[in-house]
Amino acid sequence: MNNLIQSADGSITAFNQEFCEHYSSLSDGAKTEKLYKHIIPAATLFANQPQIRILDICFGLGYTAFLSAQIYTHTAQSIHIISLEKNPATLHLAAKIHNLSKEMITKLANGESLFIAPHTSLRIVWGDAKTHIECFEDNTFDIVYQDPFSPNKNKDLWSKEHFRHLYRITKAKSVITTYSTSRQIKENASEAKFLIYKLKSQNLRASSIFTKSPIALENATQISLDNLA
Numbered sequence: 001m002n003n004l005i006q007s008a009d010g011s012i013t014a015f016n017q018e019f020c021e022h023y024s025s026l027s028d029g030a031k032t033e034k035l036y037k038h039i040i041p042a043a044t045l046f047a048n049q050p051q052i053r054i055l056d057i058c059f060g061l062g063y064t065a066f067l068s069a070q071i072y073t074h075t076a077q078s079i080h081i082i083s084l085e086k087n088p089a090t091l092h093l094a095a096k097i098h099n100l101s102k103e104m105i106t107k108l109a110n111g112e113s114l115f116i117a118p119h120t121s122l123r124i125v126w127g128d129a130k131t132h133i134e135c136f137e138d139n140t141f142d143i144v145y146q147d148p149f150s151p152n153k154n155k156d157l158w159s160k161e162h163f164r165h166l167y168r169i170t171k172a173k174s175v176i177t178t179y180s181t182s183r184q185i186k187e188n189a190s191e192a193k194f195l196i197y198k199l200k201s202q203n204l205r206a207s208s209i210f211t212k213s214p215i216a217l218e219n220a221t222q223i224s225l226d227n228l229a
Contacts, residue, residue: 004093008032012097014061018087019149023060025179028204034063034147035071037207038177041199042143043071045175045215051078054143055169057133057157059083059124062094064145069117079120084129091124130156136169144170146178146210151185158185163192167212176210186223196223 003015005022009029013022024030028037046052052072056064065081072079085091088109095105107114113123125132129148144166151158158180166176176194178185186196186208194210197220201207209220 004096011063012061014093016087016149019153021149021153023090024063025205030061030063031067032204033179034067036201036204037179037199038064038145038147039068039071041209041217041220042145042175042177043068045217046077046142047075049077049142052080052142053140054079054081054145055136055141056081056083056145056147058129058148059085059094060090060147062090062098064147065122066094066098066116069120069122072120073117075119077119079117081120081122083122083124084132085124085126086128088126130162133162133165133169136165138168139171140169142171142174144174144176146176146180151180151182158188160188160191163189163194163210166210167192167194170212172212174212175215177207178210179205179207181206181208187225190225196225197221198223 004012005015007013007024007026007030009032011029011031013024013030015022025033059065065083068081091105091109104114108124111124111126113121116122148154148157156162189210190196194212197209199207199209200219
């Protein structure tokens with residue numbers, strides 16, 4: 001079973017016994033981490049795009065999906081989120097955190113797409129994330145939330161092969177957000193031809209952004225392969 005625990009910002013996270021890690025940072029706060037390391041930077045870069053396709057790796061407790069819906073509620077953008085997840089138990093934990101109705105739980109559990117906000121749809125694709133990623137068509141996604149358990153615990157979703165697949169399935173103007181600042185992970189992404197950016201947020205630990213083309217984003221600094229840290 002997963003044990004619920006309060007993080008630094010007061011939002012709830014949980015401990016996953018299979019991977020021996022929490023779903024979110026206890027020190028940064030579950031909600032704060034998802035907003036400022038993933039959702040807000042990506043939304044800022046795509047503020048003028050009418051339709052956005054997001055790949056969420058992985059659904060976990062649902063923060064990236066449901067907080068994205070809140071952020072985009074105030075825009076006219078059409079948002080389509082696909083969340084990958086292997087553990088059905090996470091949906092029941094997410095239901096408690098986000099007050100999901102029985103109908104929503106049933107549809108998401110069945111892999112159906114449903115609107116979680118006026119312009120935001122969500123579908124959870126259940127099963128092995130690595131397998132699903134390999135099957136996605138080229139140039140499908142605008143945004144990827146690269147947010148699985150850590151490289152030490154979930155190596156397949158941080159490998160060079162993984163980033164090569166992400167390069168293939170993302171569009172020319174795309175962004176990958178991640179909490180990881182590991183040198184090895186940045187090298188893996190760089191070898192897949194991504195540009196590497198370091199993102200600094202006030203009162204939070206640094207995070208990373210990977211893109212195919214240069215971006216202009218406040219607090220984001222491009223890092224060359226020779227100067228990776």
